[in-house]
Amino acid sequence: MNMKANIQxxxxxxxxxxxxxxxxxxxxxxxxxxxxxxxxxxxxxxHEPRQVxxxxxxxxxxxxxxxxxxxxxSKDFFRELGFNDAMAESTDFMAMFSGDISHLPxxxxxxxxxxxxxxxxxxxxxxQQCLFRTGNGYGDGRAVSVLEAVINNQRWExxxxxxxxxxxxxxGDGRAVLRSSIREFLAQEHMHALGVPTSRSLSLxxxxxxxxxxxxxxxxxxxQDPDTSLVEPVAISTRVAPSFIRVGQLELFGRRARSNxxxxxxxxxxxxxxxxxxxxxxxxxxxxxxxxxxxVLLAQEFRNRLTSLVANWVRVGFCQGNFNSDNCALxxxxxxxxxxxxxxxxxxxxxxxxxGGQHFAFLxxxxxAQRNFDMFCTAVRPLLAxxxxxxxxxxxxxxxxSKAMQTKMETxxxxxxxxxxxxxxxxxxxESLMVQTPVDYTIFFRELSSLPHDIGSLEKSFYxxxxxxxxxxxxxxxxxxxxxxxxxxxxxxxxxxxxSVASGHSREQVSKQxxxxxxxxSLREWFVAPAYQQASEGNYxxxxxxxxxxxxxxxxxxxxxxxxxxxxxxxxxFDVGGLSHYSCSS
Numbered sequence: 001m002n003m004k005a006n007i008q009x010x011x012x013x014x015x016x017x018x019x020x021x022x023x024x025x026x027x028x029x030x031x032x033x034x035x036x037x038x039x040x041x042x043x044x045x046x047h048e049p050r051q052v053x054x055x056x057x058x059x060x061x062x063x064x065x066x067x068x069x070x071x072x073x074s075k076d077f078f079r080e081l082g083f084n085d086a087m088a089e090s091t092d093f094m095a096m097f098s099g100d101i102s103h104l105p106x107x108x109x110x111x112x113x114x115x116x117x118x119x120x121x122x123x124x125x126x127x128q129q130c131l132f133r134t135g136n137g138y139g140d141g142r143a144v145s146v147l148e149a150v151i152n153n154q155r156w157e158x159x160x161x162x163x164x165x166x167x168x169x170x171x172g173d174g175r176a177v178l179r180s181s182i183r184e185f186l187a188q189e190h191m192h193a194l195g196v197p198t199s200r201s202l203s204l205x206x207x208x209x210x211x212x213x214x215x216x217x218x219x220x221x222x223x224q225d226p227d228t229s230l231v232e233p234v235a236i237s238t239r240v241a242p243s244f245i246r247v248g249q250l251e252l253f254g255r256r257a258r259s260n261x262x263x264x265x266x267x268x269x270x271x272x273x274x275x276x277x278x279x280x281x282x283x284x285x286x287x288x289x290x291x292x293x294x295x296v297l298l299a300q301e302f303r304n305r306l307t308s309l310v311a312n313w314v315r316v317g318f319c320q321g322n323f324n325s326d327n328c329a330l331x332x333x334x335x336x337x338x339x340x341x342x343x344x345x346x347x348x349x350x351x352x353x354x355x356g357g358q359h360f361a362f363l364x365x366x367x368x369a370q371r372n373f374d375m376f377c378t379a380v381r382p383l384l385a386x387x388x389x390x391x392x393x394x395x396x397x398x399x400x401x402s403k404a405m406q407t408k409m410e411t412x413x414x415x416x417x418x419x420x421x422x423x424x425x426x427x428x429x430x431e432s433l434m435v436q437t438p439v440d441y442t443i444f445f446r447e448l449s450s451l452p453h454d455i456g457s458l459e460k461s462f463y464x465x466x467x468x469x470x471x472x473x474x475x476x477x478x479x480x481x482x483x484x485x486x487x488x489x490x491x492x493x494x495x496x497x498x499x500s501v502a503s504g505h506s507r508e509q510v511s512k513q514x515x516x517x518x519x520x521x522s523l524r525e526w527f528v529a530p531a532y533q534q535a536s537e538g539n540y541x542x543x544x545x546x547x548x549x550x551x552x553x554x555x556x557x558x559x560x561x562x563x564x565x566x567x568x569x570x571x572x573x574f575d576v577g578g579l580s581h582y583s584c585s586s
Contacts, residue, residue: 016151017084019092023105025149030057030157030243031113034275035268044111047165047174051136054262056253056272057113062144063164063174064099065207065234071182071540073203074189076551077240081151088203097238098205099163101146108147114140114166117248118255120325122359123371125255131170135255138326139168142176145244155279157243158202162236177214178206179532180586181235182543184337186531188239190523190550196312197305197333202238206535210234214586217577224354225583232586233536241333243279247376248326250276254379270383273298280331292390295380299397303373303404305332310369311408315416317343317441317522319362321353328372339582342522343441344569345463346434352525354583366405373401416445417492418514420499429488436481437462440568442522449514451496451507455482455489465571519553521565525580526573 016022037055040046044061052058073088087093095103101110116139119126127135144163149156161184162176181204191198211233215226253269256262270291277285277294285297309332313320320327321339329335341352348363360368377398384391410422417426434444444461452458500510523546531542549561556562573579 015084016082017087019087019090019096019108020105022083022147022149023108025151026108026147027150027155028109028148029155029279030145030148030275031059031109034271035264042111046167047169048167049131049137049165049169049171050167051132051134052116052139052167053136054256054264054268056268056275057115058167059111060114060144060166061111062099062101062146062160062236064095065162065175065205065236066210067208068094068098068205068236069208069538070094071178071204071206071235071535072185072543072547074185074201074547076189076192077200077202081156093203094205096146097158097160097203098207098236099144099160112144112146112160112163114144114168115244115249116140116168116252117246117326118251119248120251120372120375122324122368123374125251125375129170135252137168137170138252140166141169141172142166142174143244155242156240158238158240159244160236161239162234173212175210175212175234176236177212177232177586178235178535179216179232180338181206181237182532182535183340183528184239185237186528186543186546186550187337187340187523188334189547190553191316191318191334193551193553194312194316194519196316196318197309197331199239199241199244199329199333199335202240204235204237206233206235208233215584216586217582221577222575223577224581226577241329241335242331243276244335245272245276245279245330246326246335247328247330247372247379248324250330250379251325251375254382257382266382269379273380273383276330292384292387295383296390296393296397299377299380299394302330302332302376303397303401306369306373307366307401307405307408309333310365310405311412313365314363314409315412315517316519317362319343319350319352319360320365321351321356321360323360323365323368323372325372325375328369328376330376339584342524344524344580345438345466345574346441346444347438348431348435352581354581366409370401370405374398415517416514418449418451418496418510420503423495426488426491426495429484429491433481433485433488437485438466439463442519443566443568445518446515446520446566449511449518451493451511451514453493455485458485458489461568463568463571466574516554520556521549521553523550524569525578526569527565529579 034056037052037058040058044059046058046060070089075085078085104110118135119129119138127133130137143159143161145157145159147158165174185201185204188198188201192200211231213229213231216230217226218228221227253272256265257269277298281298281301284301285294319341327336339353343350343362349358350362358364377394413427414422440461447457447461531546534542549565
């Protein structure tokens with residue numbers, strides 16, 4: 001399992017300084033190889049909700065935000081791509097990535113695209129969320145892809161989040177507000193720095209004049225659902241990935257093939273599966289193989305990536321919040337930062353999203369991943385109808401998911417504890433103690449990584465007086481709890497000593513390795529809220545400060561940064577809407 005971020009990006013030899021330089025790298029594989037919706041308009045003027053019955057994509061022109069202003073860009077990602085930082089504030093780059101693609105240099109195209117997909121929630125197929133109750137109107141409602149380019153031998157798709165209405169908008173305005181755009185921008189780059197596979201952030205622009213009204217929480221509200229509405233500035237963030245193909249996308253074509261909805265249904269399913277392999281798995285799946293062979297290999301590789309992804313989520317204290325099949329990337333990376341959250345006070349059922357229940361709670365994410373993997377298998381299975389031997393292999397891979405997930409989780413927990421071997425009793429006792437106390441997830445494991453000789457330093461991670469069912473200390477006797485912690489600590493320390501002797505590793509070496517697994521900083525919501533509140537008034541200082549701190553999550557950093565960002569969540573922030581929970585992210 002890759003638990004360490006490659007924080008220092010490799011410097012490329014050439015620098016891309018102008019939009020014309022990017023244009024030379026354009027390569028629109030999706031539009032050139034897949035089927036366009038036959039009912040679509042060629043010019044992309046397609047911004048009203050409608051049913052899309054066939055085809056893999058709809059050409060759509062994004063809707064530019066009015067009077068765009070630069071907020072920030074990812075210096076790390078720019079460096080990886082070989083982009084000159086100054087380009088982020090250049091007129092033509094800013095126009096393109098704030099939604100105006102009408103004047104792009106050749107061979108860039110002046111139309112983008114949106115895609116449809118199906119929805120499954122925890123393994124159950126739904127069509128009600130489709131505006132037409134048919135399943136033909138669910139997809140990219142406010143995300144418009146505007147470019148595919150091959151840069152340094154890597155294909156990237158660039159997608160505007162908040163780029164206006166598409167046929168899949170279900171009646172919405174197609175906009176994202178600055179608040180949610182800042183959350184997603186920061187989260188993507190933080191997760192990459194943590195070593196967790198994720199879509200990336202490129203740039204973020206806000207309109208100086210265009211605003212929309214959104215439901216949200218009043219200051220200090222303890223309501224579960226938004227109790228007010230705010231007029232907020234609109235923004236466009238650009239997210240980047242090798243592709244944005246989702247399990248839900250395969251499901252849409254799988255459902256159509258199963259019911260033979262149109263004459264090309266089976267062909268369209270095969271084409272989207274092949275395209276997914278080309279975009280995400282071409283290095284590990286030989287293109288000369290037959291389609292049944294490719295599907296079996298795809299299932300194996302996707303299972304491995306998905307189980308590793310969830311184990312990494314848990315390692316860093318991340319809860320995706322809404323892990324439906326349409327939010328599950330075929331490439332096995334984190335996609336669509338809506339109601340996500342990082343754990344403060346540990347609880348197995350931590351969940352920021354008020355609509356998520358326990359289905360998508362912190363330590364249930366492995367089960368949610370299995371349900372999405374099941375839907376992936378259901379989606380591709382029609383292509384194996386005439387190949388029962390390969391269908392049986394797919395079934396065996398599907399059945400193996402649970403064991404693979406458990407193995408990845410046990411390996412991860414052992415690494416967080418500095419051990420080579422997972423000890424189920426040791427972990428079970430720890431989990432119980434972390435809930436009873438409760439502990440701050442990030443601070444506890446980071447302090448443990450210093451291999452203290454007593455529990456004194458660990459107590460800085462202990463919350464006192466925290467209320468609420470998910471953070472309750474169950475009225476535990478303080479003295480009994482302290483004795484239980486001491487007993488656990490002695491067991492753990494003894495295992496560290498035994499393994500150190502057996503492996504020949506010093507305590508210093510073990511500590512160093514643990515600090516590459518257990519981050520010092522995580523993107524807490526109570527850090528982000530002041531940043532987007534200031535940004536709404538035109539002050540981006542805190543956004544950029546968080547960007548700097550959270551892209552170095554394993555580093556000790558300065559004392560000023562430690563004092564500000566390595567501390568317990570204030571008790572006054574627990575159970576506060578917008579800081580501890582939210583029903584939407586807009």
